[in-house]
Amino acid sequence: MDFAYSPRCEALRQRLLAFTAEHILPNEAAVMAEIAANRAAGNAWQHLHLIEALKEKARAAGLWNLFLPECELAPEGLSNQDYAPLAEIMGRTWWAPEVFNCNAPDTGNMEVLARYGSAAHKERWLKPLLAGEIRSAFLMTEPQVASSDATNIECSIRRDGDAYIINGRKWWSSGAGDPRCAVYIVMGKTDPEAPRHEQQSMILVPADTPGITVLRHLPVFGYDDAPHGHMEIELKDVRVPAENLLVGEGQGFAIAQGRLGPGRIHHCMRSIGAAERALELMVARAASRQAFGKTLSQQTVWQERIAESRCAIDQARLLTLKTAWLMDKAGNKAAQGEIAMIKIVAPNMALKVIDWAIQCHGGMGVSDDVPLAMMWAHQRTLRLADGPDEVHRNALAKLELARR
The missing domain is CATH 2.40.110.10 (Butyryl-CoA Dehydrogenase, subunit A, domain 2)
Structure with missing residues (x-):
């Protein structure tokens, strides 16, 4: 297994990092303010003008529909292994995937239409979804x-x-x-x-x-x-x-299994990005806050938590990359055990890191002044979405028992 980024992946990764630094992170507060303004005006359910403007910039930058491999209507789509580090970057901000037309549930639905839809289905629904029109x-x-x-x-x-x-x-x-x-x-x-x-x-x-x-x-x-x-x-x-x-x-269950495999690993890729963001916030907070005559970063408990976070994130990333590699090489069915493993591991890992980051921020951590509370809510939900932990553990145990 070779997890080195391909030249194409690395080039896109650098462009995506630059785009995120210039357009995503500086606009986090503005997006939340637009949502709040819509809610205050009595209608939270309308599209966000700022995100629509960023979509045009992302499309112009060639950062569009990166999630969908082997689809003639989306030739820009990447393999799972090449997409993984890009989805991780998108996962650092909860609304960022939509900017690149790489957001759930549209990604899974586009995969269903690409794989199982008729020519008429693709013309009516897949094309406008790929264009970000609907x-x-x-x-x-x-x-x-x-x-x-x-x-x-x-x-x-x-x-x-x-x-x-x-x-x-x-x-x-x-x-x-x-x-x-x-x-x-x-x-x-x-x-x-x-x-x-x-x-x-x-x-x-x-x-x-x-x-x-x-x-x-x-x-x-x-x-x-x-x-x-x-x-x-x-x-x-x-x-x-x-x-x-x-x-x-009678084909619904088979379609669901085909849809949920890529969807699950995409969630896990984004979970790793969320955990990385939480660790960055934790480190910055620990270095800047003093308690009992020392910065938090000088206190052993926070050094241990920072170290444990780094270990856990890197372990989950490697398992995600292995899963993506196997899906590309052998198909989703052959990787079902690895998909189950990473779906268990990644959200639980992210929750642990985000929880420590919240603790490090004290009262600020549970407020909306930092994104940690919302990140925690999203990751906790992922322990249920696309199958609860218990189902994945059960499936994984059956595979392991059968193997022996």
């Missing part, structure tokens, strides 16, 4: 069942002539709060009597289809994540053309 949401999780087991899904997708009729309730539909969200990928059951993993299907649903009601937004540890948002959505007798079905009936 947004999308992924509707899988449901409030009435344990969604950690995707076979529990109850939402029905019933054939009716040349259409399908959809009924169900979904929640944690990330991205559905954005007014530019134009399409949902909905997972539901087309045949409850089929074998367990062949009951589910996925279908494309325009967000303005009659019968769709956005019931509420769901805050995460008090954050509404506007204008992105996580919504609870009711689908009542929603009718869409039969050609909106992806691949065919």
Whole structure:
């Protein structure tokens, strides 16, 4: 295994670091101020003009759609291994991935359309998503069942002539709060009597289809994540053309597994960036604050925590790079054990480092004067998103037992 950055990756990494230093970090407060102003005006759910302006700069800089490999509509896409250090840089600021059109859930949805969509699907939905003209949401999780087991899904997708009729309730539909969200990928059951993993299907649903009601937004540890948002959505007798079905009936579970592999490792790449940012803030704070006659950085407890943070971040980065390398070389299925491992390791590692950084900042750490509280909320959520830790540990244990 060779984890050296390729020449293309290194060139993009240097450009992305420069872009981040010039345009992302200096605008953190301004983005939060624009969100606050929208909220104060009574509508937090509108796109941010500052981010839209930065998108044009990112596109002009050639830092666009870097996440999507082997897609003729996005030739700029990178391998997983080349993308990893770039996603890490984007992960240092929670809203930065959108600037580069590399944000979830759009990335996963674009991968689904690129892999499984028809020519008509790609023309109608993938092209505008790749251009950053629209947004999308992924509707899988449901409030009435344990969604950690995707076979529990109850939402029905019933054939009716040349259409399908959809009924169900979904929640944690990330991205559905954005007014530019134009399409949902909905997972539901087309045949409850089929074998367990062949009951589910996925279908494309325009967000303005009659019968769709956005019931509420769901805050995460008090954050509404506007204008992105996580919504609870009711689908009542929603009718869409039969050609909106992806691949065919009974293929939903297979599509979900294909979608979630890259999505999981992208989250982990960004988690490492968040942890690096937290460590930088911790070091700066420890060096500048005095207590009991010494700076915090001169006190053994903080030296130990800084050292442990460096060890943990580098270990997680190496596991991420190994996973990315294996996905590129052997495919997502061959890397399922490594994907499970890094999905367990990276968010837990980031939470530990961010928690120490919060502690080092004292009262400031839990305020919005520094980004640590929001970073912690996002990382804690990742222990549930795209499968909870327990599911990944269970899958990993089964692979290990089978191996022996």
